[in-house]
Structures are given as structure tokens and as C-alpha cells.
Amino acid sequence: MEFADRVVAAVRRKGNPVVVGIDPRPEELPPGFLDRFPADRGGVAEALKEFGRAVVDVAAPLAPLLKFQAAFYEAYGPEGMAALHATLEHARERDVLVILDGKRNDIGSTADAYARAYLGKEPVGGAYQSSWSADALTVNPYLGSDGVTPFVRIAAREKKGIFVLVRTSNASAREFQDLVCDGRPLYRHVAERLKEWGKGKEGAAGYNLVGAVVGATYPAELAELRSESPGILFLVPGYGAQGGEAKDIAAGFDADGLGALVNSSRGIAFAYNKPAYRDRFGDRWERAVEQALRDMIDDLAANTPAGKLRAD
Amino acid sequence: MEFADRVVAAVRRKGNPVVVGIDPRPEELPPGFLDRFPADRGGVAEALKEFGRAVVDVAAPLAPLLKFQAAFYEAYGPEGMAALHATLEHARERDVLVILDGKRNDIGSTADAYARAYLGKEPVGGAYQSSWSADALTVNPYLGSDGVTPFVRIAAREKKGIFVLVRTSNASAREFQDLVCDGRPLYRHVAERLKEWGKGKEGAAGYNLVGAVVGATYPAELAELRSESPGILFLVPGYGAQGGEAKDIAAGFDADGLGALVNSSRGIAFAYNKPAYRDRFGDRWERAVEQALRDMIDDLAANTPAGKLRAD
Numbered sequence: 266m267e268f269a270d271r272v273v274a275a276v277r278r279k280g281n282p283v284v285v286g287i288d289p290r291p292e293e294l295p296p297g298f299l300d301r302f303p304a305d306r307g308g309v310a311e312a313l314k315e316f317g318r319a320v321v322d323v324a325a326p327l328a329p330l331l332k333f334q335a336a337f338y339e340a341y342g343p344e345g346m347a348a349l350h351a352t353l354e355h356a357r358e359r360d361v362l363v364i365l366d367g368k369r370n371d372i373g374s375t376a377d378a379y380a381r382a383y384l385g386k387e388p389v390g391g392a393y394q395s396s397w398s399a400d401a402l403t404v405n406p407y408l409g410s411d412g413v414t415p416f417v418r419i420a421a422r423e424k425k426g427i428f429v430l431v432r433t434s435n436a437s438a439r440e441f442q443d444l445v446c447d448g449r450p451l452y453r454h455v456a457e458r459l460k461e462w463g464k465g466k467e468g469a470a471g472y473n474l475v476g477a478v479v480g481a482t483y484p485a486e487l488a489e490l491r492s493e494s495p496g497i498l499f500l501v502p503g504y505g506a507q508g509g510e511a512k513d514i515a516a517g518f519d520a521d522g523l524g525a526l527v528n529s530s531r532g533i534a535f536a537y538n539k540p541a542y543r544d545r546f547g548d549r550w551e552r553a554v555e556q557a558l559r560d561m562i563d564d565l566a567a568n569t570p571a572g573k574l575r576a577d
Numbered sequence: 578m579e580f581a582d583r584v585v586a587a588v589r590r591k592g593n594p595v596v597v598g599i600d601p602r603p604e605e606l607p608p609g610f611l612d613r614f615p616a617d618r619g620g621v622a623e624a625l626k627e628f629g630r631a632v633v634d635v636a637a638p639l640a641p642l643l644k645f646q647a648a649f650y651e652a653y654g655p656e657g658m659a660a661l662h663a664t665l666e667h668a669r670e671r672d673v674l675v676i677l678d679g680k681r682n683d684i685g686s687t688a689d690a691y692a693r694a695y696l697g698k699e700p701v702g703g704a705y706q707s708s709w710s711a712d713a714l715t716v717n718p719y720l721g722s723d724g725v726t727p728f729v730r731i732a733a734r735e736k737k738g739i740f741v742l743v744r745t746s747n748a749s750a751r752e753f754q755d756l757v758c759d760g761r762p763l764y765r766h767v768a769e770r771l772k773e774w775g776k777g778k779e780g781a782a783g784y785n786l787v788g789a790v791v792g793a794t795y796p797a798e799l800a801e802l803r804s805e806s807p808g809i810l811f812l813v814p815g816y817g818a819q820g821g822e823a824k825d826i827a828a829g830f831d832a833d834g835l836g837a838l839v840n841s842s843r844g845i846a847f848a849y850n851k852p853a854y855r856d857r858f859g860d861r862w863e864r865a866v867e868q869a870l871r872d873m874i875d876d877l878a879a880n881t882p883a884g885k886l887r888a889d
Contacts, residue, residue: 309702339690343655387621389616389618396657430719
């Protein structure tokens with residue numbers, strides 16, 4: 266099944282559009298968690314792996330997608346990358362789709378190498394093996410078409426997807442992305458190109474394997490892009506910790522409650538650090554993660570068109 | 578010593594501004610090279626490591642900088658990343674500076690994680706350890722200041738550097754980078770911000786730890802940026818395989834032959850695949866690599882201000 270159809274099916278089956286982000290900062294692991302592992306790089310990497318697997322186990326039955334932030338694994342060297350690999354394999358055995366948030370970008374055969382690395386297969390001794398098992402990868406568009414189309418081509422072949430940065434959720438996103446060129450801000454130019462890159466790559470449900478990252482923190486831009494870009498899946502970061510609220514995100518959905526995938530990372534995976542959850546669950550940190558996820562699902566259902574997914 | 582001063586010292590000591598790129602595509606390894614290793618992912622990774630180390634050994638005595646392309650190591654999973662790590666360690670023992678070409682980008686604490694990963698140190702059991710040993714990292718600016726300044730802050734603390742993509746060497750670089758906003762193309766806006774990001778971070782030789790990637794394939798833009806951005810080190814890809822010639826790059830240097838670092842990747846590391854070198858050196862592939870590097874050094878000396886470095 267095409268990537269976008271798998272996304273739509275997973276969102277419908279789980280009845281919500283939540284992408285649980287796993288950004289394992291060692292300093293935010295549950296109290297005492299790190300102490301169970303050797304005090305070296307391999308030990309920290311092992312802790313990231315155990316933590317990530319536990320979050321996968323809590324989140325996969327409830328959420329349609331998970332998103333792993335590559336930086337926090339790369340931070341711990343080859344051992345950290347082995348932890349990422351093991352965690353992705355663990356997620357692959359669950360009923361959940363996985364986005365690797367690596368914001369990769371390069372040109373020609375180098376972009377090919379990134380795309381094959383995370384979405385495809387590599388030539389190994391006359392056969393082909395996959396190196397990392399993700400269903401989608403985030404991609405930065407600054408290099409233009411020949412920096413993006415290699416990702417599209419390989420994603421299409423492998424029935425995977427990409428999410429191209431269009432309008433990010435950070436405060437200084439405005440600096441370049443909002444510069445007005447030929448009457449439109451830069452991010453609108455990127456959104457237009459995105460339609461070209463995805464041409465002919467729509468799935469049966471009408472959505473494309475080339476999606477867009479559009480931050481929850483800029484509701485007007487989200488609404489505008491939704492109306493300008495039907496058929497483009499939005500990966501929407503910025504809910505929760507970054508200040509985006511459900512009502513800000515509502516305009517990112519289509520009338521059926523599809524089209525927007527809403528990410529929360531530390532708000533869910535580190536929920537046990539928030540007083541409200543800590544008071545309620547104490548050191549049963551997985552319960553705090555689960556409750557925070559359920560609360561987010563309810564919030565989106567009550568305040569966005571994603572509520573329609575539940576009634577189905 | 579500050580990063581930019583280390584660069585200037587290395588360029589003066591070696592008498593040339595060449596950055597040897599190591600982009601190990603398995604299909605371009607010397608004939609028979611892969612056959613010496615097991616036909617699995619670990620075997621290919623081991624081959625990339627052996628090849629990379631051999632190129633380091635040939636290049637480090639002659640060139641001031643090496644550049645490793647992360648994608649080709651990521652392509653082979655955790656084993657590939659272990660090969661990258663071992664190759665970087667090997668380079669660190671040589672008299673050469675190392676750029677990791679990862680084009681990383683993200684915001685806030687995620688950008689911090691990337692910067693600490695490649696340029697700094699990670700907290701491990703109450704102490705700090707470095708995970709990957711690079712002297713500089715390439716960074717994509719699309720996210721704006723809060724996607725770049727974390728890299729700058731950590732680079733400054735560690736006496737490392739970054740090279741921000743300004744005007745890339747690929748054909749479709751024009752699509753976004755040349756869009757005219759407020760009377761100037763986007764890449765000029767990026768170049769202006771770059772001066773802010775580097776403010777107060779100049780070394781004794783007048784160059785900054787925040788450098789710029791500016792492709793050799795757009796000579797007019799290179800000349801314009803050189804005159805607009807004194808004190809900014811340019812990492813110049815596109816020489817050779819991508820069609821940039823020495824005369825196109827000449828305007829990227831200052832009057833002393835400094836300020837431009839000229840990269841060639843497959844033109845040097847895979848020189849043995851070119852008929853002229855193959856005919857001359859046969860299966861002594863390291864000799865082909867060395868000769869191609871010497872030829873590039875001579876070409877730049879004859880046709881750019883880098884010739885002054887030799888006379889010093």
C-alpha cells in the first residue's frame with residue numbers, strides 16, 4: 266500500500282492523528298533511569314534504547330505514528346546509532362508507522378545515499394539490504410529540486426514518504442521562510458514546488474507521499490497552506506511544549522479530520538516531569554506517558570476535526 | 578587556537594587551499610577492493626573504513642583539510658557509522674583538519690545535540706566525552722537563527738567551526754536561493770545573517786568560525802559574496818566533477834590567497850577511475866589519488882591567488 270494510504274488507514278484505525286515524538290535527552294529520562302546503566306557512552310546509548318522501546322510499547326497501541334529525532338542518538342556516537350537502529354527495529358514489529366526526523370538534505374547521489382539509508386535498501390554483496398527501517402524521513406528543501414527529488418524517487422519505489430520543511434515551528438522561522446519573493450513568502454514557493462515533486466504520486470485516499478512540515482505555532486499560515494495544498498499531508502510540530510494549542514491546529518485538517526498529523530515530543534514522552542502527571546503517577550512513569558497521550562488525543566478530538574475520526 | 582586561525586595556519590603550512598572530500602560510494606571503490614571483505618553490511622562498512630583510512634594517509638600530508646560525507650556512512654547503518662567514527666579517529670591522529678559534511682539543521686536543544694555530537698562533548702556519567710571528532714560541520718540555514726546559533730555557540734566554546742549553506746553548487750540551487758526578496762536574492766539574506774551569527778567570533782587572522790558554503794559553479798555569485806563578506810571562510814564545492822574550474826574560483830580568494838577552501842571529492846578520491854590516471858598507475862590506486870591531488874594543487878596555484886601560498 267502507498268505510504269499516504271498507510272497513514273490514512275492507521276489514523277482511521279487508531280481514531281486519532283497523533284505522532285508521538287521520541288527525543289531522548291538523557292537529562293530528562295525518568296529519575297534513576299540512567300543509574301541502571303554503565304557510566305560510559307555505551308551505557309547512555311543502552312539507556313536511550315531501553316527508554317525508547319518502553320515509549321514505543323506505550324504509544325504504539327494508541328498512536329498511528331511515532332517520530333524519532335536522530336540528533337539525540339547521533340549525540341552518543343556509533344553506540345547511539347546502534348541504539349536508534351535497535352529502537353527502530355522494535356517499532357517495526359509494532360502496528361505503528363515511523364518517521365525519522367533527520368532533516369536530511371544534499372544533492373544527486375548523496376541525497377540518494379540518505380534516501381536509500383533510511384527509506385530504501387543498499388547494495389550488499391550482490392543483494393539489497395535495508396539499513397534503517399523508517400517509513401518516512403524529514404527533508405530540508407534549501408537546495409531545491411535536485412536536493413529533494415532523489416528522496417521522492419526512492420520513497421516512491423519503496424512505498425515510503427517524506428515530509429519537507431515548509432513552515433517550521435520555531436520563532437526565527439520567519440527570518441527566511443517569510444521573506445517575500447515575487448509577491449509570496451518563501452515558504453509558499455516551497456509549498457508550490459512540493460506539488461510538482463509529488464505529481465502523480467497520490468495514493469488512493471487522495472494524499473501524497475510528499476508531505477510538508479508546518480508548525481502549529483503559526484495558525485494563519487497553517488490554515489492558508491491547508492487551503493492551498495489539498496492532498497498534502499501535514500506533519501505539525503509545536504503542539505504542547507512549543508505553545509501550539511489544539512484550536513490553532515484545527516485549520517490544518519480536511520473536513521474528514523485527515524491531512525494533519527500532530528506531533529508532540531517532550532509533552533508526551535517526558536510527561537512524568539510535569540507536576541500534574543508526577544503527582545498522579547509518581548514513579549510509574551510509563552503511566553504518565555500513556556495518560557499524556559490519551560489527554561492529547563482527547564484534546565484534539567474535542568477541538569479539531571480529528572474528532573470525526575472517533576465517530577467513524 | 579581558534580578554528581579559523583587553525584585553518585589559515587594549515588593552509589599556509591601546506592601551501593594550498595584544498596579540501597579532499599571522502600564520499601565513499603561502494604560502487605566506485607578500486608576494482609576488487611570490496612571482494613576482500615565479507616558480503617554483508619558489516620563487510621561493506623569495513624571496506625569503507627579501510628578505503629577512507631588509505632585516502633586519509635595519502636591526502637593528510639598534502640592537503641590542509643579533509644571533508645567526510647556523512648550520507649555514505651549512514652547508508653550502511655550502525656556499522657557504517659562505526660566506520661565513520663574509526664575513520665575520523667584515524668584522521669585526528671594526522672596533521673589535518675576535518676569537516677563533517679552532514680548539512681545538519683534543527684532548532685533549540687535538538688540543534689544543540691547535533692552540535693555537541695560532532696563538535697563538542699556529551700555528558701556521560703558526570704563527565705564529558707566527545708562522540709565524533711570533527712573540526713567543523715556543514716549546517717543548513719532554512720530554519721533561521723535559532724537553527725544556527727546553537728551550532729555557533731558550541732563551536733565557539735570548543736574552538737571548532739561551521740560552514741553554513743549559502744549558495745550551493747547544484748543546478749537547482751537557483752530555485753529558492755536566487756528568489757529575490759526585498760531586492761536581494763535569498764542567498765544574500767543568508768550571507769548577511771551569517772555576519773550576525775559570527776559577530777565577535779573572528780580569529781587573529783581576521784577570519785570567522787562561521788564560514789559559508791559557496792559553489793564553484795556560480796562564479797559571479799562567488800565573486801560578489803567574496804567582496805560583500807570579508808572575513809568569511811568559503812568552503813567551495815563543485816571543482817572538477819561538477820564542472821567548476823580554477824579560473825571560476827579565483828574570485829573566491831582574498832589578495833593573500835586565503836579565504837577560499839576548495840573541495841574536490843570524487844575527482845581525487847576516485848581518480849583511479851579516470852582513464853588518464855588509470856592508464857598511468859594501473860592498480861596502484863593510491864598513486865592515482867595522490868597525483869590527482871597534486872594536479873589540483875598545481876591547477877589552483879597556477880590559476881588562482883592560492884599561488885601566493887606557495888611563494889610564502
